[in-house]
Amino acid sequence: MTDFGFSISKSATIDMDAVDMELYERVCRQVPSARICMSCGSCSASCVAAPYSGMSVRKVILALQRGKDVRTMLSNCMLCGKCSMACPRGVNTRNLILTVCRNL
């Protein structure tokens, strides 16, 4: 096959039936406020680790719901707490991150 230097991008479709939601459910049981996130992105905007590892609590919650890996994002989280100060919904973000780390 001719190599054009690019290819068709892989489908981004997520088969929700195949997704393992166990981690998300477990985290939600321990940090109920994870469910009230409205994905506004205040946490992403204020995040100290975002420039280094793409950290964003919003994306972490989303990734958990999609059964995707969150390790890369979490790997630079400094727990500084800016996300919890910025969150308009009152998600206990620091506890969420620590709980995810404990359960991974």
Next chain:
Amino acid sequence: MIDRIPSGFHPFVIPFLLGMAFVLGYCAFGLFRIIKQLSWKERRKLAVSLITPETVVKNIRDIFCDCLFHVKLWKRNKLLGYMHSSIAFGWFMLIVLGHLEVILFVPKRINLFYYPIFFNYFVAEDEITLRGSLLFFLMDFFLLVVLSGIVLAMIKRVSSRLFGMRRTARPSFLNLVGLYALWAIFPLRLLAESFTAHISGGSFLTIPANWVFRQFLGNELNMLPTWWAYSIALGVFMCVLPFTRYMHIPAEMLLIPMRNAGLKMVDARKGFTRVQVLSCPNCGVCVDACPMSANRANLKDCTVYLTRQVRRGNERRIEQISDKCLMCGKCKEVCQVGVDGAQLRLMQRARRQYGFSPDFSNLPQSQIISSSSQKNEKVLYFGGCMTQLTPAIGKSVESILRKSGVDYEWMDREGGICCGRPLYTAGRTREAEQLVQKNQEIIKNSGAKVLLVSCPICYKMFLEHYDLNDIRVVHYVPFMLDFIASGKIQLIQSEVSYVFHDPCELGRGCGMYDEPRQLLKRVAQIREAEKNREMSVCCGGSLGSLSLDFAQREKITRASLDNLCGSGADAIATACPLCKTTFSRYSDRPVRDLAEIVDELIIDN
């Protein structure tokens, strides 16, 4: 005084002897175990301090002041102070005087362990005993002192509010057994000594009681039962002592030398930590002090319950309690024994297992290029994460630096890395250490001589965990005071009155109480809140807490605001960006950082 019973023994002393043997055996074994748990270094430290004359004197003084006279408690609350010291010191004197009586009157019995305790049963008065009347008087006097303490304790049990305590810790079942046994000991002793007073002699308390009882009871029949009851009460108390809060009596005597030797908590459960846990007297002073007590649901999350759960080994509750704490350090401040609740929780957090740990090796290395002009010492300003979230503070600090003509550089203007304290207080010490290394490198490479900080959280971290060679770490408050003293900035006086909120990390954390007030006094009127300085109430936004949710935090913030607003000031001043953000959310009056206030009032030249 002559021996009444030739054998010098009566079966009623057996319960006491059993109890005593048990408690001494338990304590000896416990002491051995704790010493074994200490590291070799700690053991050496302790041994050295025990032979150094200064620390020995300090130990003895502390044991007398804290364990017997309860000096710290007196200073805080006279009634509670009297209650505790009357029981402790009175009981101590009863034991000492008991021994003195035995030595003076029946010296051959001194080898009998129980003799000083049951002295009055075993002896009879004769002509020459009158010389002992002073001793008899003292015995009765101290018994009265102890009894007055017991009466106060009973009143306190019914209504702790009379003693200035809104809430106390709920005693567990065994604690109640110990409590009632302790209450029973002294009235029973009075009865027993009164029934025997016509034989053994007595003083102003026992002789009249003896006379009264003779009128309608007949003393001979009641003598033995009361002595039995007295001995049994003692026996029961000592048998339950190791499993109740009364363990704090022997534990505190070990805690004081260990603390004076400079030992620190290094393990979650063992060694010095164990001694701290056992030393908690469950008095419940920390319940009222804890900022979380603004929520009814959090009443059982204060230090007294943590020590109890650690003793019980209830891991689920230990985790809950230690994760919730705001780490404001107030419980340590009010604790009479000096149990360090925050540190104890930190130890529990540090032993949690994590399936995944962050790694910061990919963070960029130092970007700051040394641009030091040689004539002035360069100031490196570190705002920290919280200052980035409250840009007004950072701008004000920068503006003040510019106006005072200092050579400065803003280390994290474009965003930097965290100082590491949040990770550290979450118990992730090793990860925090990585951040410390990164920042240390940046700071050292910057060529600055002074590291200026506007966030007390970072300030405490820099002071305690960073090794910055000769770079001075200062919070901006004393730095600005220097500017004012040296005339670098001139200020006008404002008409606004401020109440100053002591941030936990700056006040209790770093001991800085006077400087912010001095600074505030230079520019405005200052009012004091009811609970200020060491007693200041956490704003509720603390990063120390991991699991406290927002609704609970809000109540804490409101309680703290009530305390501040009670002073009637126009506005609230603080010196911590986190406190400012938290208060601003719910406050009905402006909340401002000292830097903002000062910057506004500088006279521009």
